Amino acid sequence: MSTPTTLAAGTPETLADIGTEFVPASTPTGPHLNAIGIIRSEWIKLSTVRSTIWCFAVLLVVSMGLAAIMAFGLDLAGTDIATVPGTDQARFVAQASTFGVFFGQLIVAVLGVLVVTGEFTTGMIRSTLTAVPKRLPALWAKALVLFVTTFVAGLVSNIAAYAVTVAIANGQGLHASLFAPEVIFPVLGGALYLALVAVFALGIGTIVRSGAGSIAVALGVILLLPVVLQMIPATWATDVLPYLISSAGVSMFGLIQFAQVPLDWTVDLIIVLVWVIVSLGSAAVLLKRRDA
Amino acid sequence: MIQAQSLTKRYGSKVAVDAIDFTIQPGTVTGLLGPNGAGKTTTMRMIVGLDRPDSGTVLVNGQRYQDLRAPLREVGVLLDAKAIHTGRSARNHLLAMAATHNIPTSRVDDVIELTGLTSVARKRVGGFSLGMGQRLGIAAALLGDPGILILDEPVNGLDPEGVLWVRKLMRHLAGEGRTVLLSSHLMSEMALTADHIIMLGRGRVIADAPVSEIIGQAGGATVRVRSPQATRLATLLAQAGVTVVNLEQDVLQISGITAAEIGDQAAAAGVALHELTSLTASLEDAYMSLTKNEVEYRTGGTGDDEFGDDDSDTTDAAADAAANDDPRETELQEAAR
Incomplete structure (x- = not known):
């Protein structure tokens, strides 16, 4: 601002004088707002609410449980396991290890929504935005922390599921190394997809702001949209199906294919990323523009 | 700042x-x-x-x-x-x-x-x-x-x-x-x-x-005096700028003069005082009188919105309204004389 206006009659000082004379030395020397700090803050926030712990615990249990069900259900129908090629054995193990991702995507979507709607519904968002008044750094930090933790939790769950699968299927003589390309790629890809779904849901939560509404929208897109499209007896519906976030996500690491001609996993990844970018981008625009 | x-x-x-x-x-x-x-x-x-x-x-x-x-x-x-x-x-x-x-x-x-x-x-x-x-x-x-x-x-x-x-x-x-x-x-x-x-x-x-100025606008400080010779004291104090209100038979509420001055004058005239208390108008009084128009505007319905809208003089109008608010005041001022 330019030259300060003088104060009301009877007050001799200019604003500038008062500013230098009386404002205590709070003006930034020493700690100030910074990216690492904002990320650390979001990590503290994520790790100190129960919903996070619950979501990851449920993810782990569901992944291991589904792997166990699938491994116990393995029916060789009299085939000698020695005649089954190693790659097929590995594919079965990979499917069992990542089967939890089907349900896991719903769990992490709820988590992604809660991370931000928990702030909107409690009013915490006002504390967040007064600490980070430019707003977007807080959103990016939330997305980053959520992405990394969900990826790690997803990876741990998938590896635990792998361990369960192998422990059970070994009884039938089935073997597959975790680091076989048929196994490790889906295990990593499944975790990556979970992390991206969480960030997608974070965007939805920021746009919708209410917890119940956001969960409805996020689960609608992930769960309901594919079902609805499959029920529509039109070719365009079948054509669109592979481009949904959940279809592309699960085909990305080879669980199920929705396209007649399977898409390359990089194409699937790009499809998922577009969903995430649109969601988070819209969230950023609205967070910046709206009153909190 | x-x-x-x-x-x-x-x-x-x-x-x-x-x-x-x-x-x-x-x-x-x-x-x-x-x-x-x-x-x-x-x-x-x-x-x-x-x-x-x-x-x-x-x-x-x-x-x-x-x-x-x-x-x-x-x-x-x-x-x-x-x-x-x-x-x-x-x-x-x-x-x-x-x-x-x-x-x-x-x-x-x-x-x-x-x-x-x-x-x-x-x-x-x-x-x-x-x-x-x-x-x-x-x-x-x-x-x-x-x-x-x-x-x-x-x-x-x-x-x-x-x-x-x-x-x-x-x-x-x-x-x-x-x-x-x-x-x-x-x-x-x-x-x-x-x-x-x-x-x-x-x-x-x-x-x-x-704060003091805001309170001042609402009528400023008053002094409460209890005296068996209240009427005589009221006459004694009657001068320009002094307002005397007879609250009860032997209780006066006086503004425009300090408690010390009242005490001095009473002593000089030999009037007995049983109570001499300085009272400050409360911020609440000031708030009520200043926001009177605002509150009336919102609860009074839709009739005179146009009038209320042109309010560059709101503060003065409100203060005036407050000054004339107490009907006893004028009445008793007369009585005191």
Whole structure:
């Protein structure tokens, strides 16, 4: 601002004088707002609410449980396991290890929504935005922390599921190394997809702001949209199906294919990323523009 | 230092804050008063960038709040006690806030102790009473040791001890040269805490003056005198600028002359006094008279909106109305003569 206006009659000082004379030395020397700090803050926030712990615990249990069900259900129908090629054995193990991702995507979507709607519904968002008044750094930090933790939790769950699968299927003589390309790629890809779904849901939560509404929208897109499209007896519906976030996500690491001609996993990844970018981008625009 | 220039906020067609200007000085406690819906909270929210002004600007230390390098260390804000995630403990909430600015953990523990939250710091905020929530909100505001404090209804829900604590704290912080802006509905509390008052009505500034001046506008100081010779005393004191009101048979309420002068004159004339008490008009009286038009406007229906809208003289009109408000006054002034 330019030259300060003088104060009301009877007050001799200019604003500038008062500013230098009386404002205590709070003006930034020493700690100030910074990216690492904002990320650390979001990590503290994520790790100190129960919903996070619950979501990851449920993810782990569901992944291991589904792997166990699938491994116990393995029916060789009299085939000698020695005649089954190693790659097929590995594919079965990979499917069992990542089967939890089907349900896991719903769990992490709820988590992604809660991370931000928990702030909107409690009013915490006002504390967040007064600490980070430019707003977007807080959103990016939330997305980053959520992405990394969900990826790690997803990876741990998938590896635990792998361990369960192998422990059970070994009884039938089935073997597959975790680091076989048929196994490790889906295990990593499944975790990556979970992390991206969480960030997608974070965007939805920021746009919708209410917890119940956001969960409805996020689960609608992930769960309901594919079902609805499959029920529509039109070719365009079948054509669109592979481009949904959940279809592309699960085909990305080879669980199920929705396209007649399977898409390359990089194409699937790009499809998922577009969903995430649109969601988070819209969230950023609205967070910046709206009153909190 | 907070400066607003033609600051305006609309919600739909409703103008919440209507082109207001003000400057809030360091070293003082400034009270923001006004009826519900006058724009107090909206103004505070605009100062810290939660609401975007439709036009005009508000600067803290010469900068927009959004542009501050260390917002928490320049401005501490309590907008409502429930701006805190209910599922997190008080200490973790403060740690998360502190982390953004690399404020050390020792400072978090300091503000917890300062606000008397030590015993509940590790409990989840959801179980907090309103008063504890307020204390936590104040702790968060103090976290960055800021030069400016903005507190919306800080004593809301506090027990008497807490109210006293907030009052002393605000006075202390202003005494250190900090800028303190607070709003409250408790007039008596505001009169004790604030040095300066900005009164809002329907989104406009209807008064911006030191507390004493605001109270002065509402009629100033009066003296209550009890005397068996009240009528004689009334005659004795009758002079220009002195108003005598006969409250009861032997009780007078006198304004325009100090208690000492009344005592002296009574002694000189040999009039016995049984009571001589200085009374100060309350901030509440001033508030009522200043906001009279604003309140009438909103409860009086739709008939005379046009009249109420052209209110460049609102303050004067309200003060005049207040001056002629007491019918006994004129009546008894006559009696006294």
